[in-house]
Amino acid sequence: MKSMHTTAVVSLTVLACLAFVYPSLVTGQEVDRWWLQPQRMVQTNLREIDAAMDVERYVQEIKEFRATVVLFNVGGIVANYPTDLQYHYRNPFMKGDLVGTVLERLHKEGIRVIGRFDFSKINEKFAAEKPEWLYVSEKGRNVNYNGQVHTCVSGGYQQEYMFEILGEAADRYPLDGVFFNMIGYQRSDYSGNYHGICQCQACKDKFREFAGMELPKTQDDKSPVYRKYLEFTRMMSDRQFNRVNAFLKAKRPDLAICTYTPTGVDIIRKESNTPLSEGTYRDTDNAKATLLTAGERQLANCAVYFIDIPYRHAAVSPYLTVRRIWQHLVNGAWVDFYCIGPLGSQEDRTGLDLTKQLYRFHAANERWLKPTRPAGDVGLVHRGGREYDGLMQILGENQVAFELTTLDPSSLKTVPLVIVPDAGGLGEKDCAALDAYVTGGGRLLLTGKVPEHLTCLEGATFKQTRPAEKGSYIRIRAGDRRWLGRADLAQLDLVFLQGPFHVYELDEGVAGFLRLIPADMFGPPEKCYYRRISDHPALFAKMHGQGAVACFPWDIGSHYEQQCHQGHASLVMGTIDSLLGLDRRLRVTTSPLLEVTHRADKDGKFEWVALFNHSGQQGKALHRPVPIRDIAIDLKPQKEVKTVRLLPSGMPLDFSRDKDRLSVIVPKLDHYDVILFEYIESADAR
Numbered sequence: 001m002k003s004m005h006t007t008a009v010v011s012l013t014v015l016a017c018l019a020f021v022y023p024s025l026v027t028g029q030e031v032d033r034w035w036l037q038p039q040r041m042v043q044t045n046l047r048e049i050d051a052a053m054d055v056e057r058y059v060q061e062i063k064e065f066r067a068t069v070v071l072f073n074v075g076g077i078v079a080n081y082p083t084d085l086q087y088h089y090r091n092p093f094m095k096g097d098l099v100g101t102v103l104e105r106l107h108k109e110g111i112r113v114i115g116r117f118d119f120s121k122i123n124e125k126f127a128a129e130k131p132e133w134l135y136v137s138e139k140g141r142n143v144n145y146n147g148q149v150h151t152c153v154s155g156g157y158q159q160e161y162m163f164e165i166l167g168e169a170a171d172r173y174p175l176d177g178v179f180f181n182m183i184g185y186q187r188s189d190y191s192g193n194y195h196g197i198c199q200c201q202a203c204k205d206k207f208r209e210f211a212g213m214e215l216p217k218t219q220d221d222k223s224p225v226y227r228k229y230l231e232f233t234r235m236m237s238d239r240q241f242n243r244v245n246a247f248l249k250a251k252r253p254d255l256a257i258c259t260y261t262p263t264g265v266d267i268i269r270k271e272s273n274t275p276l277s278e279g280t281y282r283d284t285d286n287a288k289a290t291l292l293t294a295g296e297r298q299l300a301n302c303a304v305y306f307i308d309i310p311y312r313h314a315a316v317s318p319y320l321t322v323r324r325i326w327q328h329l330v331n332g333a334w335v336d337f338y339c340i341g342p343l344g345s346q347e348d349r350t351g352l353d354l355t356k357q358l359y360r361f362h363a364a365n366e367r368w369l370k371p372t373r374p375a376g377d378v379g380l381v382h383r384g385g386r387e388y389d390g391l392m393q394i395l396g397e398n399q400v401a402f403e404l405t406t407l408d409p410s411s412l413k414t415v416p417l418v419i420v421p422d423a424g425g426l427g428e429k430d431c432a433a434l435d436a437y438v439t440g441g442g443r444l445l446l447t448g449k450v451p452e453h454l455t456c457l458e459g460a461t462f463k464q465t466r467p468a469e470k471g472s473y474i475r476i477r478a479g480d481r482r483w484l485g486r487a488d489l490a491q492l493d494l495v496f497l498q499g500p501f502h503v504y505e506l507d508e509g510v511a512g513f514l515r516l517i518p519a520d521m522f523g524p525p526e527k528c529y530y531r532r533i534s535d536h537p538a539l540f541a542k543m544h545g546q547g548a549v550a551c552f553p554w555d556i557g558s559h560y561e562q563q564c565h566q567g568h569a570s571l572v573m574g575t576i577d578s579l580l581g582l583d584r585r586l587r588v589t590t591s592p593l594l595e596v597t598h599r600a601d602k603d604g605k606f607e608w609v610a611l612f613n614h615s616g617q618q619g620k621a622l623h624r625p626v627p628i629r630d631i632a633i634d635l636k637p638q639k640e641v642k643t644v645r646l647l648p649s650g651m652p653l654d655f656s657r658d659k660d661r662l663s664v665i666v667p668k669l670d671h672y673d674v675i676l677f678e679y680i681e682s683a684d685a686r
Contacts, residue, residue: 034112035177035256035266035298038329038370040359043071043302043338045116048078051094053342059105061343065356066363070106071179071338074099074115075165077122077148081172087130087157088165089123103173114177114258115169119162120186121148133157135186136203138196138218145189153185153236154202163247170251177256178248179269183241184261185233190309197229207232238263258300268297271338272324273304276620279389281396283327284595288374288404289382291332292411301328302338305351312340318351319622322358323612326672330597330610332372335362361672364648368608368676372599375607377584378576379405379415387421387447390561394569399588400576401598401609409433417443417582421557424449424502431455439545443580445572446551449502456544457551459507465500469519472497473530474538474554476567480513484574488566495559495567502553503536512537513579514571539571541579548580589632591615594669600638606678608647609633613669624671631666639679647674 042065044050044058062070073080079088081099091098103113127134127142127149134142135150143150151157169175188194197203197216207215211228220226241257241264248255258267268290272283283301290299303324306312315321321337329335337355339346346352362369380392382404395402405411405418407430412418418437420426423446426434431453438444438456449465450457473494481489494517506512516538520530541550552571560568576582586598586609593615600607613625644653644664653675655664666675 031253033266033296034254036296038298038332038334038366039069039112039300040065040067040335040362041069041071041114041300041302041337042067042343043116043336044342045071045338045340046073046080047341048091048093050341050345051080051091051098053345055098055101055105057344058102058342059109062106062111063109065337065343065359067111067359069112069114069176069334071114071116072099072102072106074117074169074173074175074178076116076118076181077120079165081169083165083168085164085168087122087126087161088168089126099169099173103175107174112176114179114256115173115175116179116181117162117166117169118181119158119165120151120182121145122151122157123147124149130157132201133161134200135195135198136200138199140199141195143189143195145191150186150189150195152198152200152203153233153240154198154206155200156202158240159202163243166244166247167251170248170255175255177258177267178244180241180244180259183259184237206236210235237261241265262294262297266297267300267334268294270299270301271304272301273308276320276622279393280323280614280617281327281392281595283324284331284396284597285392285404287328287331287333292382292404292406298334299328300334300336302336303355305337305339305346305355313347315339315346315348315351317622318354319616319624321351322354322671323614323622325355325358326612327595329358329362329369330599330612330674332374332599335359358672361648365674368601368606368647368674371602372608373602374403374414375585375598375600376401376403377416377582377586377598378402379412379418381405381407381418381420383421385422385558386561387555387557390557390559390568391419391421391447391572393564394557394560394572396595397592398569398573399586399590399594399596400573400584401586401596407433409436412437412442413440416441417445417576417580419445420447422448422555423451423454423551426451426454428453435544438547438549441546443547443582444549445575445580446549447554447556449553450504450551456547456549457510457540457542459510459542460504460540460551461507463503463505465502466516466518468499470498471519471522471530472501473517474571475515475517475533476571477515480539483513483579484571485578486570486574488570489574492567492570495565495571496563497538497554497559498562499555499558501536501538504540504553506537506540510540510542512540514538539575539579541575550575550580583636585636587634589634590630591628594628594631604639604679605681606676607638608677609635609675610672611666611669611675612672628669629667631669633664633666633675634661635664635677636661637677637679639681641677642680643676643678645676645678647676 079090081097106113124147133151133155135152204215210232216226216229245264256266258269260269303321305315307314378400380402431451435456474497475494516534516536521527539552556568588596595612597610616623616625644655653664655662
């Protein structure tokens with residue numbers, strides 16, 4: 001017989017899915033979607049032995065962090081409460097009710113609690129009784145890791161018994177949310193050993209029902225059966241969290257669901273735990289990209305305190321943790337920190353003080369930091385890859401306040417200039433949106449090939465693609481310098497080209513700039529000179545409607561990502577500022593080691609510019625930053641400004657006005673700060 005909890009899942013699916021989109025239809029009143037406001041969350045991922053911790057000390061440590069949410073271990077692998085369920089392993093180190101005690105104390109302090117559950121594994125004593133619940137490797141074996149046996153999404157534990165556990169916890173405790181760890185079809189263990197596609201009977205039966213074919217035995221990216229299997233796993237995961245949503249929202253519509261998928265959740269969870277080689281702006285990209293399409297959801301991206309799974313007690317650089325959190329904080333996401341065990345039990349405490357300071361910074365200034373929207377001048381279309389990364393780095397190092405955009409017209413219209421990396425493959429719909437954007441006054445910068453269906457660059461006729469050739473360059477001529485208006489090009493006659501180049505023939509209505517220098521001799525030194533400069537433009541532009549469009553017919557962003565040659569960055573910046581004539585609202589004159597973020601109040605009462613000092617990075621090492629002095633800020637504010645000051649010190653900054661622009665100098669930036677520009681009506685209202 002099916003359990004009451006499991007039966008309820010099916011009957012409530014439609015009702016709760018409606019509640020997810022239209023909560024008031026089910027409850028009769030507006031649901032408190034508290035999670036949409038950025039929170040300060042601390043995840044202390046408890047070990048079994050932590051059940052004997054001093055609860056009062058634990059709560060005090062959380063309070064000192066000024067956390068508003070705690071992610072606390074409730075159940076799954078280990079139950080930290082006195083469960084009555086037969087197949088839920090109770091923590092042997094626990095005396096009393098750890099979840100109930102901690103939840104009551106945290107709620108008394110006004111701190112919300114998200115319960116952590118992990119259903120990817122089950123204790124070996126239960127696994128022996130329920131083999132049909134378990135993952136089966138390609139070799140036909142179960143995976144037992146430290147006494148915990150891998151389960152399968154397709155099996156009865158995750159399809160049915162999971163809801164028994166969730167139901168017991170949700171009925172017993174007033175949790176504010178639930179989080180699911182290690183979701184989906186896992187193929188490897190914690191040591192990184194690969195065990196392959198699950199071959200359990202449930203997977204075989206469900207895949208045959210889904211695809212009408214037999215389950216693949218091994219991974220083969222070229223196999224249509226394997227590609228169908230990937231489609232199957234996505235479907236199963238999505239269906240599982242839609243069921244979870246239905247089940248839990250029927251109990252409490254204001255209970256937030258959080259995990260590593262956008263399906264059926266309120267809070268999208270991600271982690272910053274990857275190598276430094278991913279780049280300085282990795283978390284800026286992560287925050288902007290996720291929130292770009294999140295809709296009525298939020299992002300909780302945790303800064304993982306430890307180095308790696310086998311080394312969970314050793315912390316990463318404190319300055320890396322701060323950078324990770326900051327880049328999410330100033331882009332409107334949750335502040336999120338994750339360590340193993342209680343804060344006071346950390347055996348590497350080198351980063352706790354700096355992290356605590358940042359949490360307190362957010363707490364002291366949440367009035368200004370939380371109710372904001374992006375206010376950047378430039379939209380970078382989110383596409384990924386080296387070209388995208390290089391263009392982002394150029395914008396970041398030149399203090400261009402940028403946002404990520406999609407090609408949806410509603411997204412395009414939020415910024416006066418849009419950059420599309422690797423534009424060649426865009427379809428008719430996207431091209432139509434870009435054409436309308438330019439016609440209406442937008443400025444558009446493309447790299448790579450001109451899309452076939454784009455009409456705003458008619459007159460640029462594609463001829464051929466020249467493959468990458470060693471010894472190629474881009475010529476910068478005197479006339480190019482005048483159009484690009486960059487003083488730093490005065491001593492630069494060429495930049496290197498190490499990639500394909502798309503050749504275009506231009507009509508009179510399209511202006512061509514720069515020129516391709518085809519590959520020529522580069523050795524021996526006596527023969528190291530080129531003999532010809534082609535007529536092929538390496539940049540061209542056109543006025544269209546009320547706007548303008550320009551294109552680099554090569555991957556200039558990838559070139560910067562590869563060598564970080566200032567010449568490539570200067571060509572991009574000259575095109576943005578001079579050739580396309582963007583009058584940026586925010587201009588910052590300072591070191592390229594400073595990152596800026598520009599946001600404005602949703603109700604139009606203020607705007608601010610956040611500053612972050614990256615000078616402490618040396619290769620893979622992040623140290624205390626060296627102070628950056630005399631940062632010049634030039635802003636065209638949205639309204640008349642009455643006061644300019646730093647947060648949270650409250651230090652006022654003198655400013656001068658010139659027509660519709662405002663200038664201010666920040667005398668010194670140690671690590672991070674926010675410059676608040678408060679409008680007259682807001683300041684007077686206080």
